[in-house]
Amino acid sequence: MPTALLVEQLLNGLQAGMTLFLMAAGLTLVFGVMGLINLAHGSLYMVGAFAAAAVAAATGSFLLALAAALAAGAIAGVVVEMVVIRRLYDRDHLDQVLATFALILIFSEGTRWVFGSFPLQLDIPAWLAGPITLPGGIPYPLYRLTIIGIGLAVAIALWLLIERTRTGIRIRAGENDREMISALGVDISRLYTLVFALGAALAGLAGALVGAIQSVQVGMGEPVLILAFVVIVIGGIGSIRGALIGALLVGMTDTMGRILLPSLLATITDASMAASVGASLASMSVYILMAVVLVWRPSGLFGAAT
Amino acid sequence: MTPRTFILAAAMAALPSLALADAHAGKVKVGMITTLSGGGAGLGIDVRDGFLLANKESGDRLDVVVEDDQRKPDIAVQLADKMIQSEKVDVMTGIIFSNLAMAVVPAAVAQGKFYLSPNAGPSALAGKGCHEDYFNVAWQNDNLHEAAGAYANKAGYRKSFILAPNYPAGKDALTGYKREFAGDVEGEVFTKLGQKDYAAEIAQIRASKADSVFFFLPGGMGISFLKQYADSGVDIPVIGPAFSFDQSILQAVGEAALGVRNTSQWNKDLDNAANAAFVEAFQAEYDRLPSLYASQGYDTARLLISAMDAADVGDRDAFRAALEAAKFDSVRGDFAFGPNHHPVQNIYVREVVKEGDVFTNKLIDVVLKDHADVYAADCKM
Numbered sequence: 257m258p259t260a261l262l263v264e265q266l267l268n269g270l271q272a273g274m275t276l277f278l279m280a281a282g283l284t285l286v287f288g289v290m291g292l293i294n295l296a297h298g299s300l301y302m303v304g305a306f307a308a309a310a311v312a313a314a315t316g317s318f319l320l321a322l323a324a325a326l327a328a329g330a331i332a333g334v335v336v337e338m339v340v341i342r343r344l345y346d347r348d349h350l351d352q353v354l355a356t357f358a359l360i361l362i363f364s365e366g367t368r369w370v371f372g373s374f375p376l377q378l379d380i381p382a383w384l385a386g387p388i389t390l391p392g393g394i395p396y397p398l399y400r401l402t403i404i405g406i407g408l409a410v411a412i413a414l415w416l417l418i419e420r421t422r423t424g425i426r427i428r429a430g431e432n433d434r435e436m437i438s439a440l441g442v443d444i445s446r447l448y449t450l451v452f453a454l455g456a457a458l459a460g461l462a463g464a465l466v467g468a469i470q471s472v473q474v475g476m477g478e479p480v481l482i483l484a485f486v487v488i489v490i491g492g493i494g495s496i497r498g499a500l501i502g503a504l505l506v507g508m509t510d511t512m513g514r515i516l517l518p519s520l521l522a523t524i525t526d527a528s529m530a531a532s533v534g535a536s537l538a539s540m541s542v543y544i545l546m547a548v549v550l551v552w553r554p555s556g557l558f559g560a561a562t
Numbered sequence: 563m564t565p566r567t568f569i570l571a572a573a574m575a576a577l578p579s580l581a582l583a584d585a586h587a588g589k590v591k592v593g594m595i596t597t598l599s600g601g602g603a604g605l606g607i608d609v610r611d612g613f614l615l616a617n618k619e620s621g622d623r624l625d626v627v628v629e630d631d632q633r634k635p636d637i638a639v640q641l642a643d644k645m646i647q648s649e650k651v652d653v654m655t656g657i658i659f660s661n662l663a664m665a666v667v668p669a670a671v672a673q674g675k676f677y678l679s680p681n682a683g684p685s686a687l688a689g690k691g692c693h694e695d696y697f698n699v700a701w702q703n704d705n706l707h708e709a710a711g712a713y714a715n716k717a718g719y720r721k722s723f724i725l726a727p728n729y730p731a732g733k734d735a736l737t738g739y740k741r742e743f744a745g746d747v748e749g750e751v752f753t754k755l756g757q758k759d760y761a762a763e764i765a766q767i768r769a770s771k772a773d774s775v776f777f778f779l780p781g782g783m784g785i786s787f788l789k790q791y792a793d794s795g796v797d798i799p800v801i802g803p804a805f806s807f808d809q810s811i812l813q814a815v816g817e818a819a820l821g822v823r824n825t826s827q828w829n830k831d832l833d834n835a836a837n838a839a840f841v842e843a844f845q846a847e848y849d850r851l852p853s854l855y856a857s858q859g860y861d862t863a864r865l866l867i868s869a870m871d872a873a874d875v876g877d878r879d880a881f882r883a884a885l886e887a888a889k890f891d892s893v894r895g896d897f898a899f900g901p902n903h904h905p906v907q908n909i910y911v912r913e914v915v916k917e918g919d920v921f922t923n924k925l926i927d928v929v930l931k932d933h934a935d936v937y938a939a940d941c942k943m
Contacts, residue, residue, distance in 0.1 A: 261769045268761035365599070373603040375785055375814035380793055387795035395768070397793050400761065469790050470758040471782035471814055475600055479756055511762045518751070527750055528736075535728040535752035 260394045265515055266508075271400045273507025274407025278462035279480055280487040280499040281414060282455025288494020289431045289451050292341065293349055295356040297459055297484065298477025299363035300336075304329045304460025305467035305476060306371055309378040318381035322464050329460020330453045337452040342445065360478070368474050375473040378464075403465055410458065414496050427451060431494055486542055490549045492559025501557055506542050513541035589625040590866065590875050593645035593675075595638055595666065596656035598630035602781060604810040605658045605855050606630070609680045612859030613655070615840075615847055620867045627651065633658075635665040642666045646673050652875045653678060655862055658855075660684040660703060660731050671695040674878075676885070680862040681855060683904065685734060689937035692902045697885055699862045701827055702904045702935035703731055704738035706803035709825035709909035709929045710776055711742030714801060716929065717823075719774035720745040723767050723798070726778040728752035735778035735803070741936070748772040753779070758786045764794045772798055780805040785814050792818035801825075804923075807914055809853035812921040819914045819921060827905070828857045828894050829912050829925045836891035851922060857893050864890045900934045902941035909933050 283297050307328030312321035340359065344352045380399045387395040418424040426447055429437045438444040463477070470476070487506050491498025518534030525533075549557065594613065597606035610628055617624045627649055631638040638657065645651045653676045657663045663682035670677050671693045683702040687693075714722060724739055724747060726732035732752060740747065749770045751763055767775055775798050779787050784806030791800065804826035812819055830841045830851060840860055844852040852860075868890035873880035888899055900906045909930040912923035 258769065261765055264765045264768075265762055268765060271761065272759060368599070368603070373598075373607055374810050375604070375782060377814045377816050379816050380789075385793055387793075395795055397790075397795070399793060466758075469786065469793065471785035471811075473782050473814075474603070476758075476782070479758070514753075514762050515766060527747075531750045531752050532728060532733070535754065539728070539754045 260392065263390075263392065263394050264396060265511060267396055267400070267404070269508035269511035270504065271404050271507070272511055273504035274404050275462060275466055276480075276483055276487055276507055277407050277500050277503035278410060278458050278465070279484040280491070280503050281410065281496055282458040283481075283484050284488040284491065284494055284496065284499045285427070285451055286455045287488060289427055290345060290448055292344060293352045293356065294341070294455075295353060295481065296336065296359035296363065297455070298481035299360050300329050300332055300456045300459040301463035301466075301477040301480060302363065302367060302474070303332045304463030305378065305472045306367055306376065306463075307460065308464035308467055309376040309472045310371075312378055313376075318384070318468075321378070322461065325460040325464030326457045327460075329463070330457035332460070333453040333456025334449060336456075337449050341452060342448070345448070364474050371474075373474065375471045378467045378472050380468045399469065406461075406465065410461075411496075411500050418496060423447075423450070483542070486546050488556075490546050490556055492553075492556030494560070495556070495558040498556055498558035505545065509541050509545050510538070513538040517541070589623060590653060590870055591625045591649070591651045592627065592866070593642075593649060593651035593654045594626055594628045594656035595631050595641045595645070595654065595662075596628070597633045597658045597662075598628075600633050602633050602658060605681070605781075606656070608810055608853045608855035609656060609658065609859035609862075611848055612844070612852065612856035612861075613680065613863040614859075615844055615856075616860045616863035616867065618847075619843065620863075623867055623870060624863065628656075631657070631662055633662070635662050638662045638666050639669070642670055646670065646675060651675065653866060655680055655866075657682050663687065667696055668693070676875075676881070678862050678866060678885075680858045683935075684730070685935075685937050688902050688904050688935050689940035690942075692937075692941035692943055694882060694903070694943045697865075697899065697903045698905065699865055700858045700905070701907075702937065703734050704741070704935060705905075705909060705930075705933060706805075706825045706827070707735045707738030707776075707778060708742045709911070709933070710801050710803055711739040713823065713825060713911045713929045714739075714774055714776065715742070715744050717774070717799075717801075719743075719799075721748040721772045722746075722774045722776050723749040723751075723770050723772035724776045725751040725753060725763060727755040727757070727783065729755045732778060739776050739778075743776075753783075757783060760787045760790050761794075763787075764791055764796060767791075767798065768794065768796045774798060775800045777802050778805070781811065785811055788815045788818045788822075799823075804854050804912070807912070807923060808855070809851050809922060810855070812914065812923075816921065820916060822914050823911050823926065824914070824923070825909055825911050825929060826854060826923070827907050827909050828854055829910060829923050831925050832893070832895060832910075834891070834893070834895045837893040837895075840893045851920065861890075861892050861894070861897070864892070896932075900938050902935070902938040902943070904935055904938065906932050906934045 286294050304325035308321035308325040311324035384399045388398045390396050487502040491502030517538045518531050521530035521534045629641045654670050655678045658681045660682040667677050676695045679698040681700050683698045688702045724736050726735045801823050804824050807824040869884035872884035875881050898906045908928050911926045911929050913926050915924045
């Protein structure tokens with residue numbers, strides 16, 4: 257494979273990983289800090305994308321659309337946490353799955369009522385559109401580079417928040433021992449609402465960023481949700497660092513698997529066959545990665561051993 | 563999180579929505595199972611709206627029961643059982659997706675129901691698995707892809723990069739394209755069904771020496787591909803079947819689709835009286851432009867109503883002969899059934915244009931005249 261193509265594919269893997277990280281970061285915080293399985297995380301991603309599409313259509317501004325996605329995600333998160341999720345912290349994981357699955361159905365049908373069944377338009381803004389030429393003469397879309405940049409910025413901001421602020425100390429403490437921290441006078445339920453809203457806002461942001469290069473439609477969140485779960489299982493539940501490394505691993509494995517496996521197989525069989533079998537193997541590669549990591553480290557790369 | 567948790571989540575299927583209609587004497591009772599929720603809902607809604615518009619124009623001669631299959635084969639099968647056993651429908655229709663059609667159609671015709679397909683046309687039901695009571699009013703799945711291959715020859719393309727999702731209809735698509743395309747296949751890629759990011763594939767296209775790209779990526783997959791392709795700066799021309807350029811999704815693709823040539827058996831500017839009336843009535847009724855799927859739903863209902871004029875649905879042989887005759891003014895112009903009850907029709911190439919603020923298609927040329935499918939020879943009924 258020519259170097260230029262290889263570099264382009266590595267960037268593609270990096271970008272896929274960064275997008276996944278935005279989803280997985282919120283999911284792993286909620287899972288780690290509150291012990292809650294939130295299947296409706298993908299619905300918050302969809303809410304962000306629809307809010308962005310609606311605001312972009314009304315104002316024509318992409319930055320306002322991104323702000324709207326963050327706000328809509330956070331608001332939807334706060335409402336959902338206070339109305340439904342709050343009642344689930346002490347319940348069994350099965351009850352949590354049941355209730356948040358119901359939320360998926362409610363969000364999907366609600367969105368259909370408001371916006372209809374046809375996909376919405378959300379375009380890359382003119383100032384981010386088109387490819388730029390990287391050193392070495394490699395053309396690469398500016399928008400995808402921007403996503404990589406935003407992902408890195410979010411990763412650094414989250415790290416600072418968790419490691420360097422008082423709120424971060426409380427979040428870490430809540431993760432370790434929720435009785436103790438509430439005994440020490442921290443308003444645990446407000447902390448939980450905050451963490452949930454933060455995760456939801458990140459999901460909303462991811463939805464808006466991805467919506468501009470994919471399709472904004474009902475049900476767009478669920479496929480991403482499954483991958484985000486794979487990411488946090490690989491990275492270790494509750495670990496932001498794990499979510500970042502896990503997301504990059506999954507993004508890289510998926511992208512490189514998709515291009516390398518069919519061409520590897522093409523050396524031993526005919527092209528059509530290689531394309532078909534290679535594609536099937538590639539779609540499994542992420543799950544094989546997860547299985548391998550779990551055999552090696554049962555609680556994930558950065559998970560606390562239980 | 564335990565495996566049990568995941569299994570529970572996966573096993574929870576939503577309850578089918580109910581839309582019961584009263585039984586009226588002297589009408590033909592139609593059971594429509596179509597996709598009205600989930601990712602593919604836009605297609606089913608258009609088929610339903612086109613069908614119901616034709617029924618309304620006829621003075622409600624059909625008694626239509628509509629149900630949502632949620633794009634799930636098991637739910638489609640349950641709904642079909644209910645329609646056949648308790649609703650006692652005479653005719654069934656509506657299914658959008660080929661895998662659902664394979665689950666429902668053979669059982670329905672075996673239980674003595676007529677089935678008129680407004681969309682799905684799997685090869686298995688066109689060849690050896692054909693049935694005298696099964697009629698496809700849209701196309702055999704391969705047809706539009708064959709037309710794309712034929713168009714690529716006309717346009718002078720010699721080397722194509724081709725891609726489709728890794729599932730039966732995707733494989734049929736690439737087979738159909740290669741059947742007519744006379745040039746070389748420069749690259750062949752199967753993507754994951756439902757995949758939304760095509761950066762890796764687009765990089766391969768950029769690195770290839772192809773002079774054309776053929777893709778079959780229906781629904782949201784196509785929207786994603788086209789937006790990313792336009793943004794990547796790759797300028798190799800793209801061709802595809804109408805499914806990724808249809809009225810229902812073009813607005814979401816936006817500028818990225820402008821100028822792309824795509825193949826279809828119908829377009830809103832096809833010059834015939836039935837079509838002009840249909841396009842006008844559909845816009846008046848629903849306040850949006852009709853899609854390919856709406857035209858197929860409309861033709862399906864009009865075919866059925868034309869058969870009711872000629873025969874009683876209780877007289878099965880006469881009714882079947884009336885359906886075969888297809889004596890209705892199709893919005894596609896000339897329309898006839900081949901020996902396997904699949905359409906013999908013209909297939910056109912269209913170009914995506916912008917009319918005012920609306921993205922839509924303009925008819926360019928006929929690609930395949932009176933085209934029939936290759937499976938008809940295997941059909942013995």
